[in-house]
Amino acid sequence: MRGKDIAALTVGLNLVGGIIAGLLVGYFVDWGAENWFGVKTSPWGLLIFFFIGIISGFRNAYRDMKRLED
Numbered sequence: 132m133r134g135k136d137i138a139a140l141t142v143g144l145n146l147v148g149g150i151i152a153g154l155l156v157g158y159f160v161d162w163g164a165e166n167w168f169g170v171k172t173s174p175w176g177l178l179i180f181f182f183i184g185i186i187s188g189f190r191n192a193y194r195d196m197k198r199l200e201d
Contacts, residue, residue, distance in 0.1 A: 138199050145191040153184015 157180030161173040 135199060138195060142192045142195045142199075145195060146188045149184045149186075149188020149191060150181070151184070153180040153182070153187070156180045156184075 154177065157177035160176035160180065164170045164172040164176065
């Protein structure tokens with residue numbers, strides 16, 4: 132693979148990775164709050180971190196796309 136191909140692959144990985152990371156963090160926030168503190172936060176932690184993951188994934192993908200243009 133050439134350099135631009137690998138850089139283009141990272142754009143997709145940033146999108147998917149940000150969303151998956153947000154979902155995992157949100158799930159464990161809800162799980163931890165319920166098991167450690169006895170507070171029912173589900174599904175709010177999952178939803179909040181899901182949207183944070185979407186935003187960060189698109190932000191990182193945008194930065195990579197800008198880098199590819201140069």
